[in-house]
Amino acid sequence: MTLVAEHINKRFGNTVALRDVSIELASNEVHALVGENGAGKSTLLRILAGAERPDDGAMRLADARYAPHDTREAERHGVALVHQEITINPSLTVAENIFIDRLSRFSRYGFMQRRALERAAQQVLDSFDAGIQVSTGIERLDLGQWKCIEIARALSHDPQILFLDEATAFLGHREVDALLKAIRALKARGLSVAFVSHHLSEVTEVADRLTILKDGNLAGSAHVADIAPAEIHARMVGRDISGHVFPPKAQRPPAEIVLAVQDVSVAGRLDDVRLDVHSGEIVGIAGLKGGGGEAVLELAMGVLAPQRGTLALGANRYAPRHPDAAWRAGVAYLPGDRTGEGLIADFSVLDNIVMARPPRRLGMFDTRQAHRDVSxxxxxxxxKAAHPGIACRALSGGNLQKVVLAKCLHVAPRLLLLNNPTRGVDIGARIEIYRVIRTLAEEGVAVLLVSDDLPELIGLSDRLAVMRGGRIEHTFAAGDTADETTIVRFMT
Known part of the structure; x- marks a missing residue:
């Protein structure tokens, strides 16, 4: 089944999201969409999947006119979309989340046929080796596993065309490998798969063709085998960025310790962890999901309390009872789930940035200072936002991530905790974020970085700890050479 879109245009107010974009998606083919944040990738997928209506242009599906009014109509035509942001309902079970819009199908005489529901859900999960049991409580699963459930939800419609909008952004290494394997299997079954990704390694591994968008315009289309990664990046950002991804690391003697984790254990999460982060230093933590990196961040933010051992912030004992106490102590946190934990999507850009420390004058909110700070x-x-008062849900994923980082910077932190700071961010924005993080370190901020992106950890970290099963298995000191193969060996 071939889907063709021609001369697609889309505006949101004064913002041009797409301008005269055409694309063809063929059966038995994987098609990648790449471009900077705000380039129009997600908008194009949403139009193709019926979630948005184009202002102009036409679409054809299997040589017939195709103009779905919504995603349900698109699904009836065999087209399914996995959205960029997490859409899991934590109050429901795994199986209920997969069949959330068709639960009545498993009801008889007013009673839910749970065995049939769970059997169908497990079958979909197993079809792409998700490694998730439907009997597992949804609260025990991490973000990557939640994303796998969303993918299973889309596959449960038995689509002929599947759209994945940055579906790997929340996945760990093993989960990404499983998803790429699933994409290959879907292609082998004759499906057309189109996906958005900011990781060219994923594009070159599974995609047959790619389309490059820039500022809503078509910047190129090619067979993946015929175009070099450097040229893809150059067309995306409009300049050559080869060799300039990570800023140079500072060469300075260790300064005072800002955060000291001293022999901390938490049942099922951490086991006798000892870790120091110095002023002006970026310390990275590598590991698989559940390895312990996120638990260390939660510990420093007051989300998790040590059962044994202590923490120190500077020269003082540190035992925050909740995140607000951590923020007031000068500890800022960029979480892994930006829309669930990092910001309030319906609030404005300004409100989100100043949320943690609103500027005040004579006891009242200082609107003028807030606008200066946000500017x-x-x-x-x-x-990239039309104005500070615009709701965050109108922004692209990468710009949402920048808003959360801006919120962290607004409190002038002494310790900055980062959980996958460039998740869902294009290469151009990633370079900007790396520059800001390194500049903060040079200004004396202590940075603790957890990331699923090993090149990011290697390129940014002054020291790098590798965790497995809640323990630190190995630490690469400043000046040590850390390579991906060695890190993975310690992780697994």
Missing amino acids: ELGARLKI
Whole structure:
């Protein structure tokens, strides 16, 4: 089944999201969409999947006119979409989340046929080796596993065309490998798969063709085998960025310790962890999901309490009872789930950035200072927003990530905790974020970085700890050479 879209145009107010874009998706083919945040990738997928209506242009599916009014109509035509942001309902079970819009199908005489529901859900999960049992409580699963459930939800419609909007952004290494394997299997079954990704390694591994968008315009289309990664990046950002991804690391003697984790254990999460983070230093933590990196961040933010051992912030004992106490102590946190934990999507850009420390004058909210602060941080991080009052849900994923980072910077932190800071961010924005993180370290901020992106950890970290099963298995000291193969060996 071939889907063709021609001369697609789409505006949101004064913002041009797509301008005269055409694309063809063929059966038995994997098609990648790449481009900077705000380039129009997600908008194009949403139009193809019926979630948005184009202003102009036409679409054909299997040589017939195709103009779905919504995603349900698109699904009836065999087209399914996995959205960029997490859409899991934590109050429901795994199986209920997969069949959330068709639960009545498993009801008889007013009673839910749970065995049939769970059997169908497990079959879909097993079809792409998700490694998730439907009997597992949804609260025990991590973000990567939640994303796998969303993919299973789309596959449960038995689509002929599947759209994945940055589906790997929340996945760990093993989960990404499983998803790429699933994409290959879907292609082998004759499906057309189109996906958005900011990781060219994923594109070159599974895609047959790619389309490059820039500022809503078509910047190129090619067979993946015929175009070099450097040229893809150059067309995406409009300049050559080869060799300039990570800023140079500082060469300085260790400064004072800002965070000291001293022999901390938490049942099922951490086991006798000892870790120091110095002023002006970026310390990275590598590991598989559940390895312990996120637990260390939760510990420093007051989400998790040590059962044994202690923490120190500077020269003082540190035992925050909740995140608010950590923020007031000068500890800022960029979480892995930006829309679930990092910001309130219906609030404005300004409200989200100043949320943790609102500027005040004579006891009242200082609107003028807030606008000055947001203007300065917006320029520093190159946030693309029509105006500070616009709701965050109108922004692209990468710009949402920058808003969360701006919120962290607004409190002038002494310790910055980062959980996958460039998740869902294009290469151009990633370079900007790396520059800001390194600049903060040079200004004396202590940075603790957890990431699923090993090149990111290697390129940014002054020291790198590798965790497995809640323990630190190995630490690469400043000056040590850390390579992906060695890190993975310690992780697994």
